Amino acid sequence: MEETAAVAAAAATETGTPEKSSYRYWVRQATGEAAPPPVPRKLDPSAANGGGGNPNALGSVWNQAGTWEEKNLNSWANGRIKDLLGSLGSLDFSTGKASIDEVSKCSGDAFLVTVRNKKRVGYNYELSLRFKGEWLVKEEKKKVTGHIDIPEFSFGELDDLEAEVRFTDTLEWDDKSRICKDVKLFLSPIKEKLRTFELELKDR
Numbered sequence: 001m002e003e004t005a006a007v008a009a010a011a012a013t014e015t016g017t018p019e020k021s022s023y024r025y026w027v028r029q030a031t032g033e034a035a036p037p038p039v040p041r042k043l044d045p046s047a048a049n050g051g052g053g054n055p056n057a058l059g060s061v062w063n064q065a066g067t068w069e070e071k072n073l074n075s076w077a078n079g080r081i082k083d084l085l086g087s088l089g090s091l092d093f094s095t096g097k098a099s100i101d102e103v104s105k106c107s108g109d110a111f112l113v114t115v116r117n118k119k120r121v122g123y124n125y126e127l128s129l130r131f132k133g134e135w136l137v138k139e140e141k142k143k144v145t146g147h148i149d150i151p152e153f154s155f156g157e158l159d160d161l162e163a164e165v166r167f168t169d170t171l172e173w174d175d176k177s178r179i180c181k182d183v184k185l186f187l188s189p190i191k192e193k194l195r196t197f198e199l200e201l202k203d204r
Contacts (some may be wrong), residue, residue: 069114073204077110077123080200084193085129091189093182096144098133100186104147112204121201124154129190131183137175144169144179148186155201158194163187 082103090099108125127150134143146167153161165180 071112071114073110073112073121073123073201074108076204077108077125077197077201078106081106081125081127081194081197084197085127085190088186088189088193091182091185093135093185096133096135096141096179096182098131098144098183098186100129100148101132101145102130104128104130108152110201121204122155123201124152126150126152129186131186133179133183135175135179135182137171142169144171146183148183148190150190155198158191158198161187161191161194163190 085100085103088100090097105126105128107127108123110123110125111121113120113122129148129150130145131148132143132145134141136142137144144167146165146169149164149166151162151164163184163186165183167176167179171179
């Protein structure tokens with residue numbers, strides 16, 4: 001048997017036929033049923049820039065999914081509240097008149113929140129408005145100054161808005177009580193100005 005194998009090996013060498021390897025492998029051959037190979041495709045610039053996202057998505061470009069996003073609106077809100085309340089004008093009373101001289105305090109926050117692609121706005125503020133006026137006190141006209149303090153309030157709470165009056169001048173109790181009632185009449189036009197602010201805030 002060994003002699004036969006040696007003869008076969010020598011014959012293969014003489015004829016130039018290589019000896020078959022015992023290693024087997026598969027070669028994929030394309031058929032009509034096979035999927036075509038992938039073809040490179042140029043990326044659409046609009047899709048790369050997020051143009052293929054939700055066209056109705058709210059919020060920033062990076063937040064096309066419409067998840068939680070909060071935007072600070074303090075700068076706009078502070079200025080707008082001061083502009084609105086600064087234009088209140090004057091009120092006439094039975095024994096005097098007064099006007100808002102300045103918004104001396106406007107402290108708080110306003111914000112826009114996007115949650116699940118829905119927009120929500122909110123705020124909370126404390127205000128103080130300086131007033132000046134002239135009333136009939138002891139049958140004489142007397143100049144009176146002070147502040148209308150409005151404790152902290154939030155979006156949707158204007159119907160419950162309250163005001164406290166502080167006087168700069170010294171007054172007797174009955175005169176102070178009468179003038180305080182007059183000054184609190186500013187609360188109604190203050191509410192109307194703040195309702196305008198809320199509507200503008202919702203449109204931001």
